[in-house]
Amino acid sequence: MISANGWSRRGLLAGTAILTAGGAAAAKEDRLADGVVILIDSNEPYVMGHAISYSANLSKHFAERGARLLIEVVANGKGIDVFRADKTPLVEPLAALRQSVPNLTYSMCASSKTIAEAKEQISIPLISGANLVPFGIGRVVDLQLKGWAYIHA
Known part of the structure; x- marks a missing residue:
C-alpha cells in the first residue's frame, strides 16, 4: 500500500x-526487521555490484545505530553468476565483504545451478562461503514470511 x-x-x-x-x-x-534479503536475478555486473554495495551500506547504517542486521544475498536465475567461482567478477569484493560483515550470508538457487550445469555441460563451482538453497525465490519468500525486508537488486 x-x-x-x-x-x-x-x-x-x-x-x-x-x-x-x-x-x-x-x-x-x-x-527493525529481523533481517534483509537481497535478490540478484541478473548477471549484469552493475546489478551484482549494487547488491554488494547495498549489503555493505546496510551493515554500516545499522552498526552506526548500534543494531546488528542479518543480511542474506540470494542469487537466482542468471544472477547465480555472482557466486560462481568460474564467472564472478567480484571474487575479491565478495570475500572482503564477508570478512567485514559477519552477519552476511550468500545463497545460490540449487535449481538454477542444476539448470545451468545441464545447459553448459559442466559442474559449477561456488565461491568460498556461498551456500545452496533448494529454490532462490522460495528462500526469499520464506525470509519475508519470517519478517525480513526484501530488496530486489
Whole structure:
C-alpha cells in the first residue's frame, strides 16, 4: 500500500518510520526487521555490484545505530553468476565483504545451478562461503514470511 506521501508502508524495514509516513508508524521507529534479503536475478555486473554495495551500506547504517542486521544475498536465475567461482567478477569484493560483515550470508538457487550445469555441460563451482538453497525465490519468500525486508537488486 502506498501512503499519501508516496512511501510504501512495507518499506525496507517492516513497520518502521524510516521508510513510512508518520503517525502510528512513527511509534514503531525502533522495531527493525529481523533481517534483509537481497535478490540478484541478473548477471549484469552493475546489478551484482549494487547488491554488494547495498549489503555493505546496510551493515554500516545499522552498526552506526548500534543494531546488528542479518543480511542474506540470494542469487537466482542468471544472477547465480555472482557466486560462481568460474564467472564472478567480484571474487575479491565478495570475500572482503564477508570478512567485514559477519552477519552476511550468500545463497545460490540449487535449481538454477542444476539448470545451468545441464545447459553448459559442466559442474559449477561456488565461491568460498556461498551456500545452496533448494529454490532462490522460495528462500526469499520464506525470509519475508519470517519478517525480513526484501530488496530486489
